[in-house]
Amino acid sequence: MEIILSVIIGLLYSAGIYLMLRRSLIKLVIGLVLLGNGVNLLIFLMGGLVKGRPPIISATAENIGLIYADPVPQALILTAIVISFGLQSFAIVLIKRAYIVVGTDDLDKMHSTEEEDD
Amino acid sequence: MLLAVLSGFIIATITPLAGKLFRSKWSVGLTAVPLALFIYFLSFIPAVSNGQVLLFNYEWVPSMGINFNFLLDGLSLLFALMITGIGALVYLYTSSYMKDDPGLDKFYGYLSLFMSAMLGMVMSDNLFTLFIFWELTSISSFFLIGFDNENKESRKAALISMALTGLGGFFLLAGFAIVANITGTYTISEMMGSGDIFKDHPLYIVIIICFFLAAFTKSAQFPFHFWLPGAMKAPTPVSTYLHSATMVKAGIYLLARFTPLLGDHIYWNNTLMIVGGITMVYAAFHSILKKDLKEILAYSTISALGMLVFLLGLGHAEAFIAMAVFIVVHALYKATLFLITGILDHETGTRDINRLSGLRKVMMPLAIAGFLAVLSNSGIPPSFGFVGKDLIYSATLHSETLAIFITVAAVVTNIFLLYSSFLAGIKPFAGKLPSEYKDVHMPDWRMWVPPLICGIAGIVFGIFPMLAEGSIIRPAVSAIAPEVPEFHLQLWHGFNTVLGLSAITIIVGILLYVIFKPNDRHNAWMNKFESFSPKSIAAGVNKLFMKFAVTWTNLLQNGYLRIYVLTVISFLTILLAYKAFTVSSLDINLTKISALTSAEVAVMVILIVSVLYAVYSPSRLAAIAAMGVIGYCICLVFIFYSAPDLAMTQFTIDTLTVILFLLVMYRLPKYVLYTNKLIRIRDAIISLIFGTLITLLALEVHHEPTNKETTRFYAENSYALAKGKNIVNVILVDFRGMDTMIEIIVLSISALGVFALLKLQLNEFDREI
Amino acid sequence: MKQLIFRTATGFLLPLLLLFSVFILLRGHYLPGGGFVGGLIAAIAFVLHAFAFTLKETRKLIKINYRLLIPIGLALAFFSAILPMFKGLPILTGLWVYEPLPVVDMVGSSLLFDTGVYLVVVGVTLTIIFTISESA
Incomplete structure (x- = not known):
């Protein structure tokens, strides 16, 4: 499983980077989302994969057992997921605004607008 | 004593706030400050002339050895009296000289800033406070030279002086760092007892070069003298105070202060003699023309x-x-x-x-x-x-x-x-x-x-x-x-x-x-040599530097986002590949790998297919759908491997993201292929190589033994200290509550950003385009 | 016809989902859940309602300006963070009421904090989605 997951992480990174290298803005944001997913999975994998033992102390016990999934990366990823939502929505809106102002979603054309007036 | 040294900073803060008051005829009242300081320092004369060295200690950053240690001996007192005495006269003079200037309050602010910085400098017993005050004098000098900020010449002169004295400041910091390293203390008075350890030290030459560069730039020694005539663009009180009576003597002070430690060495003496000698004759000759x-x-x-x-x-x-x-x-x-x-x-x-x-x-x-x-x-x-x-x-x-x-x-x-x-x-x-x-x-x-x-x-x-x-x-x-x-x-x-x-x-x-x-003839005659002068050489170096910077910037920062991404990724790839081939010993320990179930395999296959689909799909809608599917698949992965909290969050967020994309999507243009095939293949190769390296990295990391100390702490104390049983949640709201606090602030800011971007009216400029 | 089923279903779903989101929030300290997830679920419930009916209807339903939830939530979280300081304890120290309640179990300042998070998340998500759909 770890091997397949590693391959998938690699794939998500590749896809994310490839889309970020495109000139279209919308692809750029999709690439950003995929890259974010890849990063989350990578952190998750680093904590080690444990099946069926969530980091929750059972209702009757005071202490957690010996084997449990690592809660630290989980807390980290949870934060990352929520923050990335904020980031993505901002990015999307920025695209939209840029599209309204510039009239294209081609990044290269946006580059040239600021010098258009001289 | 601390109050005395810092009083100027306090005044500098007050003057702009009380602006109107100090712009009027009451500005003359400010003269009381340097005058009081002058009298205060005069009162130390009996003690100091008896050979006493007064020390005043105030803690600032004790953990780093940085304190406000002030030392008052003859040398400091000489400078302190000069600073406050001439200061008092200049303050008085300014109140009439600049009485019609609308920025008088600002001017007094800078002047007070300078006075405090200078006082602090000559009395600092700590290398780092000395450095900070030293830099503050440069900065206040910059503001004062460029006080007439609508005049291009003034701005240029201010910039030149800032650049040169700033350069010296860097060397001073370097010199101080070496000195502190050798003696193991930041306190100058403690160093004084350390005898001749510098003169036989292999780094002696480096140290004195640093000190010389700092002192020579500050005190306008040849060949760094040219900023001083330029600095005369400042209002006359400034020229009087900073650029003749006090600040330019900071370099002299530095050299004098460290003479007992570094001096009496043939390099030290000869360099000072030669540089000083050249400067005095050269500049005196210039002055008559x-x-x-x-x-x-x-x-x-x-x-x-x-x-x-x-x-x-x-x-x-x-x-x-x-x-x-x-x-x-x-x-x-x-x-x-x-x-x-x-x-x-x-x-x-x-x-x-x-x-x-x-x-x-x-x-x-x-x-x-x-x-x-x-x-x-x-x-x-x-x-x-x-x-x-x-x-x-x-x-x-x-x-x-x-x-x-x-x-x-x-x-x-x-x-x-x-x-x-x-x-x-x-x-x-x-x-x-x-x-x-x-x-x-x-x-x-x-x-x-x-x-x-x-x-x-x-x-x-x-x-x-x-x-x-x-x-x-x-x-x-x-x-x-x-x-x-x-x-x-x-x-x-x-x-x-x-x-x-x-x-x-x-x-x-x-x-x-x-x-x-x-007469003008002499001046014209001198101007013939202008192209050899240090000023022209410095200007030339500056021009070359600018040219290089422009070329370099155009190469790397050309305004194309994907070129930035490409540069960063390529560099990372090379770095990772180098490490992967030199260090890594890819032996995968199969025993540590968990088994697969058919459900997992199915999820993985769907994941891979949707990633490919998201990349290659010609339709926006399909790409977004694929993106949603990827999110749900990851959500399933979280479920399989005991992360219920993550699964729930991922599920909800993914739903919201897809909704968001769909809402905006219809207002955006259809997919267009902007790039040709060759570039696409190039990008594909680069991203695939990068992805492969990440896969290797992931495998490598997984087989390194990880340190679970933090995890164990949270797991053991979750119930004992925080009375919670869901450890992930306890980390979020209790152990790392501050982080979560900041996170929700960030979220609020992003919502504000979205709101502002969409709701605020396009201004005139935007509409024209 | 489709619309009708959707609307009817949403009418029932909205209170259920909201209840569920509060439930998720309250049990967060002991079982999977918490302020983030709870807030997101609540936001989704409202978004669903807005899709089934109209944005206007949803606005009317919420009554108060949902953007206000952000500062309220932030203030709540901040208040719970500085609460221990009044008792001379370091910032963010957990304070507890030593009497377990059903579902929630023990009540403490961290629940207050999580509620703040919940409100902020609801406010932020609704602000983002509604602002975008309004101007789309």
Whole structure:
């Protein structure tokens, strides 16, 4: 499983980077989302994969057992997921605004607008 | 003491707030601050002249060894009195000189900032506070030179001075770091006991190079002198205060302060002597060719600074005495001349030496002040300058090396300085009064009293040299020299070589003044050499630097986002690949790998397919759908591997993201292929290589034993300390509550951003496009 | 016809989902859940309602300006963070009421904090989605 997951992480990174290298803005944001997913999975994998033992102390016990999934990366990823939502929505809106102002979603054309007036 | 040093900072904060008050005639009240400080420092004279060294300690960053340690010995006191004393006069002068300037409050703010920084610098006993105050003087100087910020020349001059003194500042920090490393302490007074450990240290040369660069840039030594004439663009009180009397002497102070530690070494002495010598002759020669009063004074200041460095380089007690005296002499007469120049400029509107004459008829007190300053500057008895000049000559005569040669250099310099002082202090007042200046009248008393006080002080000290001797000069010298010989400052030494040299200086100087008149021809002649001057060379270097920066920026920062991404990714790829091939030993431990179930395989397959679909789909909608599927698949992965909290969050967020994309999508254009096939293949290859490396990295990391200490702490204390059983949640709301707090703030900001971007009306500019 | 089923279903779903989101929030300290997830679920419930009916209807339903939830939530979280300081304890120290309640179990300042998070998340999500759909 770890091997397949590693391959998938690699794939998500590749896809994310490839889309970020495109000139279209919308692809750029999709690439950003995929890259974010890849990063989350990578952190998750680093904590080690444990099946069926969530980091929750059972209702009757005071202490957690010996084997449990690592809660630290989980807390980290949870934060990352929520923050990335904020980031993505901002990015999307920025695209939209840029599209309204510039009239294209081609990044290269946006580059040239600021010098258009001289 | 802390309050005394920091009072200027406090004033600097208050003045802009109380702006209106200090812009009016009440600004004169601010003079009380430096005056009070001056009196405060005067009260230390008895203690310090008894040879006491006063230490004041205030903790600042004790964990890093950075404290406000202030030290008050003779050298510090000499500078402190000069800073506050001249400061008081300049404050008074400014209140009238700049009374119509709308930025007067700002001006006083900068001036106070500078005064505090300078005071802090000369009293710091801690290397790092010294450095901070040193830099603060540069910064306040920058603001003051560029005070007339609508003038291009002023801004340029401010920038040049900032660049040069800033460069010196870097070297100072480096030098301090090395010194602190060798001695293991940041406190200067503790170092003083450490003896000769520097002189035999292999890094000695590096240290002194750093110190020299710092001091020479600050004190305008050749070849870094050119910022000082430029700095004369500042209002005259600034030129008086910073660029002749105090700040430029910071470099001298630094060298003097560290002479007991680093001095008395052949490299130290010879470098100072040569650089100081060149500076004093070169600048003195320049000063006689100029016809702008301020420029004349600027060059003569550089020359005087060269003289001070030169005296330090001589390295014996007699030279140190001469230096200490000359610091006081110079501060007094140069301040007088500058203040007079300011008045002349203010009242007549010109600083051209050829147009000013005969003004004594309308400004008698000023003419007296000027005359007194010239006496001191030229070393004519009974001025304090005469005492100083005698000391300088006897110091050069008693030098162990090349006594004749350096004495000649000193005499030549003094002849030129005498000439330029005549130009500045006598020429405008002598001769016939041109008709255009008939109506010129005396300025307010606040302007003419300060130069007169300075001028008179120069004579009083000359007639009664014992006033300064025991109180300041001797303690100051004893801070520099290991042992101070018995000495007495006096006007009359009897007929000897020194007196002869003084006589030669005065006679030749006056002859020169009678014969030689500055005019444009000399200036034109000098300008021929302009292309070799250090200023032009620095400008050239600057231009090259800019060119390089522009080329470099265009190469890497060309405004194409994907080129940035490409650069970063390529660099990372190379780095990772290098590590992967040199360090990694990919042996995958199969026993640690968990088994697969059919459900998992199915999820993985769906995941892979949707990733490919998201990349290759020609339709936006399909790509977004694929993105949603990827999110749900990851959500399933979280479920499989015991992360219910993550699964829930991922699920909800993914849903919202897809909704968001769909909402915006219909307003955006359809997918268009912007790039050709070749570029797509190139990008594909790069991203695939990067992805592969990440896969390898992931595998590698997984087989490293991880440190679970943090995890164990949270797991064990979750219930015990935080009374929670869901450890992930406990981490979020309790153990790392502060992080979560900040996270929700970030979220709020992003919502604000979205709202602002969409709701705020497009402004005119946007609509036009 | 489709619309009708959707609307009817949403009418029932909205209160259920909201209840569920509060439930998720309250049990967060002991079982999977918490302020983030709870807030997101609540936001989704409202978004669903806005899709089924109209944005206007949803606005009317919420009554108060949903953007106000952000500062309220932030203030609540901040208040719970500085609460221990009044008792002379370091910032963010957990304070507890020592009497277990059903579902919630023990009540403490961290629940207050999580509620703040919940409100902020609801406010932020609704602001983003509604602002975008309004101007789309």
